[in-house]
Amino acid sequence: MELQQTNGTLVSFRPDIKVVDCTLRDGGLVNNFYFSDEFVKDLYHMNVAAGVDYMEFGYKASKAIFQEKEFGPWKFCKDSDIRAVVGDNKTELKISVMADVGRTDYKKDILPRKDSPIDMIRVATYTNTIPAAIAMIEDAKRKGYETTVNIMAVSKVNEDDLNNGLEILAKSSVDAIYLVDSFGAFYPEQIRRLTSRYLEIGAKSGKKIGIHAHNNQQLAFANTIESLSLGTSFLDATVSGMGRGAGNCYLESLLGFLRNPKYNLIPVMEFVEKHILKLKAEGNEWGYDLPYLLTGILNSHPSSAIKCIKEKRTDYSRFYQELLDETF
């Protein structure tokens, strides 16, 4: 039996690896971005101490589309709010924010990098809005930022559309292209095939590849390290998997796996003890549960599972029937 050729093994050193902490951004979808100032400051110091490469503060969302009073500040990530946490950020940790195609006033709200504490702009797009994403990427590039593009919901996209989108992005200025498993629907063997395709296009065009996984089937960590082992560089995770619905790849698991001595798990444990247990005790809910498994298996948006759990429904087989009725 022939073993798979991988880029690196468990013990190999991969200096190209970049860990991106998305706790505020994906976790903000749990609590509408209402994090305490202490949470955010401690998370920043945790990331610095843990050797994490990027900390994503949240979204650059349009204040014309979203009401400021309905969300905590990290929905909008004003530069002044970030600066209140990081000062001039004289650390190795870089700062990123996400901007959704069609939901951001990027021309106005994203300042030139030299005037901003932000280092990287991550553009989130669907395949059918890739041209608009490229306009945002080129704008950010001109302003001096590192950029990534996160193509969402690819488990719903046909192969031609995905290949076409990847080819267009390969010609853009973007630094990294993310494989995103929005619905937690992929198994490792599918991640393997998709990662290979992304890496092939990335190798041709000089782009790094990233992975952003969700935990509907308890595969977020497994899928992340599967993709990593093939050559993916940018790895998204959140503390204790905090994120919408089933949540994300656990930063604890990821740092425990990576053998690069720059990463340190201790500060993350201390943060969990101080902040995450409290958030959970206050009623913030996320993480694997049976309804998320079912939307994952059916490759469905997790919103119905989130609703099921919020309503404390436990009639799982009936819920599954409803999902089937909506799906087929």
Place this chain on the structure above:
Amino acid sequence: MELQQTNGTLVSFRPDIKVVDCTLRDGGLVNNFYFSDEFVKDLYHMNVAAGVDYMEFGYKASKAIFQEKEFGPWKFCKDSDIRAVVGDNKTELKISVMADVGRTDYKKDILPRKDSPIDMIRVATYTNTIPAAIAMIEDAKRKGYETTVNIMAVSKVNEDDLNNGLEILAKSSVDAIYLVDSFGAFYPEQIRRLTSRYLEIGAKSGKKIGIHAHNNQQLAFANTIESLSLGTSFLDATVSGMGRGAGNCYLESLLGFLRNPKYNLIPVMEFVEKHILKLKAEGNEWGYDLPYLLTGILNSHPSSAIKCIKEKRTDYSRFYQELLDETF
């Protein structure tokens, strides 16, 4: 990049696959085998309806070593207790029990198969007790049973000892040899390498291979399907991952993954709703938590993590230091 050669893909039909429900046996380690009669009967009917291949009732433990009054009946699995649930078991579901080397009076307590409702004897052993395990296997074979051997704690064993043990077992009458990740310490790429070795030896000697995974790093399901994709046939799982500490591979996830139409997830959901939620509400604790991740990362026995959680300790970084002090 060359893709790994696998035995089957996501959609392929693998008639050799056997799903083994270990809920009573591994779950019994959570509640000392005190399951209600209704739980056990409903689990049996669930497994029949779900198309599960084997249901493991528990241990054939020695009543000379263990006090009957300190455990529920499934620690001992008297044939009469099993028969009270399954009658003559006129179903496709087969019945298994586990017997630990050195903790069983197998000669006396395991009756000839023709007189017993049990179909399969699973022998659990460490590498250094394999000769004793073989005596048990040959006894069970003579009595007419199917047999498996589960070599525990292989993450602690050096390669020579493991290879030696596998070669000896290859010459025995055992039907299947299990790869067991007792401490939830293995990553998928290690499971891949080990599975390949087990399969190689199994192919030479006509033995099937099985996988029994634990969820310390939230990898039990991922490791199970990784091993399966290479050719492993016997797949252990428990309802909602019920099992000691971090628990096991979730039967829900596994049946949701397998494409063989004989498997049916609906009865499992109904069982979760009726029984598992109640068990949890009554204070039975299992499933992923940070202390289990730490013992998994350090390849340690989960007992210290179980104690940490029982004592409601949340000083994770201190607990980690204690583990390190014990380990190195």
